[in-house]
Amino acid sequence: MKWFIDVSTRKKLLMGFTVMLVFMAIIDVFAYIGIASVNRFQNKMMEVEFPLTVECVKLKNLTNRERLLMSRIIMMRRGPVVEQLNNDTHVTENEINDALQAITGLARGHQDYTSLVGKIIASRNEYVNEWDKQIYPLILNGKMIEAKKFYLQTHLQHFEDIRKVATELVDISTNRNKSFKIQSGRVMTRSLYIFAITGGIAIIAGVVISLYLTRIIATPLKRISTVAEQISYGDLTSKISPTNRKDEIGTLTLTIGMMVESARSMTSEIQGAVKVIASLSNAMVECIERKDLGKEEIIAQIRERAGKLNELGQKLKELVEQYKV
């Protein structure tokens, strides 16, 4: 990971956050795919199978009601009540036709449904024709025995056929609904697993990236700030650990290290100069106190040392001028 340590801190942070964002994006994509799949299955159920089941059940109920009305007509003699009941059967017939129309529309494009709907319509046409053209005219003519015979044989057979096919249709659509529900459940479970796994990986990656960035950025900064604090108290004995990092931390470490070493070197120069000043000063005092030297000699020696002091002063001045204040 040397290359990563050497890239700038800004790029490091950008890369770290980008990796975390990528993980979040992956989680988002998986969540979207999962929810979209579940939604697709639910739409399929609500578009065809569920309304088809409802319409088929409605068809069966209406057919039962119609059959009940026809039974009552068969049980009665000709009269106003029979006509009224026959009108009721026509109303029910219209409702049945509406239901059949809805079923036909829903079954369109589904081969297995359309063939069954075709059977229902065929049986239904025969059932209605037989009533209108054979049974009901016999009732009107008072031939109740012949009418009952038709009603309980072929007409009953058509009624049973309609109910049987409608039940078959309900069974198929119900089974298909169950299948969609199972598939939707599977997709949901798979999505949850993927979501949990990618989420777990993202959390682990986030923690690892955060710890790693802390280790390579915050820890060295803390170390440098500790040394800088010691320098601010005038302690130049602190040592900065050498580093060959090429990023801002590396530059800062080198700069602080150079600064400490420069200050140490400068202080050492000044200490040396102070020692020389002290020794020259002592030598001048000793020279004045000596009894064996004449006045001229003392002046010459003092002049010589004063010259050295002057040179030293010049050197110190040059040193101090190196500071920009």
Add this chain to the structure above:
Amino acid sequence: MATILIVEQSPFMRGSLKFLFETAGHTIVGDTNNSAEATELCSRLAPDIITIDISICESGAFAIMKTIHIINPRPKVIVTSMPSTRDKVGAALKHGACGHIEKPYKYEDIEAEITRVLELTLS
């Protein structure tokens, strides 16, 4: 890794160079700011490389470089200069310097120049 003697006018720059050379893994055998001591240290310590501030060289018309070469021709000389004294680098190279580092010092420049000069020594 090389042994290095620093001859530099400014204590600031001496300190900086010392830290950078040590960071690069080299050993500083001595440092000074005057030509007489530089000659003495060179003969006593026999470093692999001597860095000389070009403003010191100028005072003695590259006297240090000549003297050092007479005393011990083994050490390679690298001159250091300010951007304002860059024009004197050519003359220094003619007087036997093998390399050049410009101030303000940068770790990468120093590492690259020392490596280049050490390779020259080996070849």
